[in-house]
Amino acid sequence: MPPRGRRPVGGPDPREQILTAAAELFSELGFERTTMRAVAARADVDAALIHHYFVNKEGLLSAALVMPVDAGVLLAGLDQDPEHAGEAVVRRVLGLWEGDPETRRRLLGLIRVGLSHDYAAGVLRDLLGRTILTALGRVVPDDHRALRAALVGTQMGGLLLGRYVLGIPAVRDAPPEQLVAAIGPVVQHYLTGAIGGAPAASINQPHGTA
Amino acid sequence: MPPRGRRPVGGPDPREQILTAAAELFSELGFERTTMRAVAARADVDAALIHHYFVNKEGLLSAALVMPVDAGVLLAGLDQDPEHAGEAVVRRVLGLWEGDPETRRRLLGLIRVGLSHDYAAGVLRDLLGRTILTALGRVVPDDHRALRAALVGTQMGGLLLGRYVLGIPAVRDAPPEQLVAAIGPVVQHYLTGAIGGAPAASINQPHGTA
DNA sequence: GATCCATGTCAACGCTTGATGAATTGGGTG
DNA sequence: CACCCAATTCATCAAGCGTTGACATGGATC
Numbered sequence: 001m002p003p004r005g006r007r008p009v010g011g012p013d014p015r016e017q018i019l020t021a022a023a024e025l026f027s028e029l030g031f032e033r034t035t036m037r038a039v040a041a042r043a044d045v046d047a048a049l050i051h052h053y054f055v056n057k058e059g060l061l062s063a064a065l066v067m068p069v070d071a072g073v074l075l076a077g078l079d080q081d082p083e084h085a086g087e088a089v090v091r092r093v094l095g096l097w098e099g100d101p102e103t104r105r106r107l108l109g110l111i112r113v114g115l116s117h118d119y120a121a122g123v124l125r126d127l128l129g130r131t132i133l134t135a136l137g138r139v140v141p142d143d144h145r146a147l148r149a150a151l152v153g154t155q156m157g158g159l160l161l162g163r164y165v166l167g168i169p170a171v172r173d174a175p176p177e178q179l180v181a182a183i184g185p186v187v188q189h190y191l192t193g194a195i196g197g198a199p200a201a202s203i204n205q206p207h208g209t210a
Numbered sequence: 211m212p213p214r215g216r217r218p219v220g221g222p223d224p225r226e227q228i229l230t231a232a233a234e235l236f237s238e239l240g241f242e243r244t245t246m247r248a249v250a251a252r253a254d255v256d257a258a259l260i261h262h263y264f265v266n267k268e269g270l271l272s273a274a275l276v277m278p279v280d281a282g283v284l285l286a287g288l289d290q291d292p293e294h295a296g297e298a299v300v301r302r303v304l305g306l307w308e309g310d311p312e313t314r315r316r317l318l319g320l321i322r323v324g325l326s327h328d329y330a331a332g333v334l335r336d337l338l339g340r341t342i343l344t345a346l347g348r349v350v351p352d353d354h355r356a357l358r359a360a361l362v363g364t365q366m367g368g369l370l371l372g373r374y375v376l377g378i379p380a381v382r383d384a385p386p387e388q389l390v391a392a393i394g395p396v397v398q399h400y401l402t403g404a405i406g407g408a409p410a411a412s413i414n415q416p417h418g419t420a
Numbered sequence: 421g422a423t424c425c426a427t428g429t430c431a432a433c434g435c436t437t438g439a440t441g442a443a444t445t446g447g448g449t450g
Numbered sequence: 451c452a453c454c455c456a457a458t459t460c461a462t463c464a465a466g467c468g469t470t471g472a473c474a475t476g477g478a479t480c
Contacts, residue, residue: 014428030326032242036468046429051469053427114376115325116240121376129378150372150380151392158368162360166324166331168339170360182361182405186396195392214444214459224458246438256459261439263457 015053017043022064027109031061031117058119065113065120068106069096071127075135085139086188087180093156094176097164108164128153136191144195151190159183225263227253232274237319241271241327268329275323275330278316279306281337285345295349296398297390303366304386307374318374338363346401354405361400369393 021042025034036057040047054060074092078085097104114124133149140148159179162171171179231252235244246267250257264270284302288295307314324334343350343359350358369389372381381389 030242032240032326035466037466047468048430048470049428057468112325115322116242125376125378128372128376129380146380147384147388147392150378153378154368154372154381155365155396156368157371158364158366161367161371162338162364166335166338168335168360168363170339170356171364174357178357182357182400186365186399189396189399190392245436247436257438258440258460259458267438 014043014045014049018045018050018053018060019064022060023106023109026061026064026113027105028112030112030115031057031120036060061113061117061119065110065123066106067110067123067127068103071131071135075132078136079138082139082192084184084188085191086186087184089136089152089156089187089191090159090180090184091176093160094179097160098176104164107160111160111165128157132156139191141192148190148195151195152187155183155186155190224253224255224259228255228260228263228270229274232270233316233319236271236274236323237315238322240322240325241267241330246270271323271327271329275320275333276316277320277333277337278313281341281345285342288346289348292349292402294394294398295401296396297394299346299362299366299397299401300369300390300394301386303370304389307370308386314374317370321370321375338367342366349401351402358400358405361405362397365393365396365400 018039021039022034025039025042028034036047036050039060040050043050050060054063074096075089078088081088097107110120110124110127114120129150132153133146136149136152137145159171162168163174163179164172228249231249232244235249235252238244246257246260249270250260253260260270264273284306285299288298291298307317320330320334320337324330339356339360342363343356346359346362347355369381372378373384373389374382
């Protein structure tokens with residue numbers, strides 16, 4: 001335990017350590033089970049310092065829960081190959097999760113917390129709804145645009161839920177490219193296929209095996 | 211407030227009232243935010259009585275969290291019309307949720323709690339994985355059977371998440387038959403379509419986003 | 421080098437939580 | 451009727467929670 005008062009310069013930035021610790025714990029435990037004292041302990045800091053910087057536990061949440069990726073960037077350029085946009089969406093999202101562990105942890109935290117706390121639920125709803133909608137704007141035809149984007153959201157959300165949150169074995173252990181091959185056509189269908197009223201909305205495999 | 215000691219006969223069964231209250235609160239608030247005292251108050255009972263019957267808060271959870279529907283029954287007979295099994299799955303699941311409010315609340319609770327507490331997470335994983343697998347057994351071809359069932363689980367789970375938990379507008383407000391028409395073919399595809407195997411064409415990533 | 425403020429710890433408060441043990445009542449059984 | 455056990459409340463506990471105010475320290479400013 002360091003002595004009282006301001007620390008000499010040189011050491012790590014305590015504010016940053018608090019944010020890191022909070023992000024880790026929130027993502028592992030959710031909002032309620034994460035205690036200020038635990039965050040303080042992991043950040044090697046007194047608990048009161050958290051209040052000094054972030055006022056509240058909610059303030060800490062807001063600060064720690066930054067959206068770790070810009071959906072617009074992630075999903076940019078899909079209209080350049082509209083026929084494989086579905087596979088690209090799945091591949092990029094999975095690539096995002098499988099890549100940097102820090103990003104993955106933040107996303108996982110977003111989901112975990114979002115399912116237990118209202119503030120983050122808004123962020124999550126926003127991500128799965130409006131953000132994806134605008135990001136997919138150019139690829140998606142005008143009719144049922146909002147519904148199409150939301151359907152993509154449900155499929156991708158369900159995938160992430162099964163693979164990373166619940167850990168359903170068949171989905172958790174599948175190699176990413178298998179998931180891309182399996183789910184890509186579905187996303188493609190939601191993006192550009194016949195939805196609703198149209199008869200015989202079949203999902204055609206581009207490589208024609210049946 | 212009733213006096214001490216055993217109640218005279220005739221009134222409602224306190225044990226049952228506790229279970230009802232617990233199911234309601236767990237489904238509304240999740241595990242952590244549901245307090246024993248709140249359950250006791252709603253059941254019009256002293257908090258200690260809950261411990262008398264269910265020992266623990268976890269014991270109460272286990273008792274209150276009965277699976278409100280038998281997946282085998284819900285998904286029975288799909289093989290009699292295998293070509294429309296996908297639509298049938300979506301229609302039956304949505305029908306289940308849109309029907310009895312009590313069932314709906316229990317299912318919602320299962321999801322809410324399952325995403326915040328390990329015990330219920332197991333139940334949920336089981337439901338979305340193994341249970342659905344056996345229920346779909348006859349319809350699903352042998353190859354990738356577990357994966358197919360799990361994929362159905364992700365799509366259905368994502369749908370329920372978007373519609374009932376997060377409340378994404380386009381999905382929340384859509385009439386059930388529109389969702390059946392939109393998602394049914396996807397489930398059908400997961401059940402009987404061509405999955406994986408085919409080499410996937412790649413799409414160029416923008417801005418070096420992995 | 422005196423002053424001021426951001427930074428940091430310490431000690432504690434007030435509250436809620438899950439849980440426990442004793443006390444009390446009523447029904448069932450002999 | 452006497453006895454026992456289940457049912458039920460009461461009073462209370464220890465722990466943990468988020469939060470607060472007071473205090474100490476060091477860097478920056480003039």
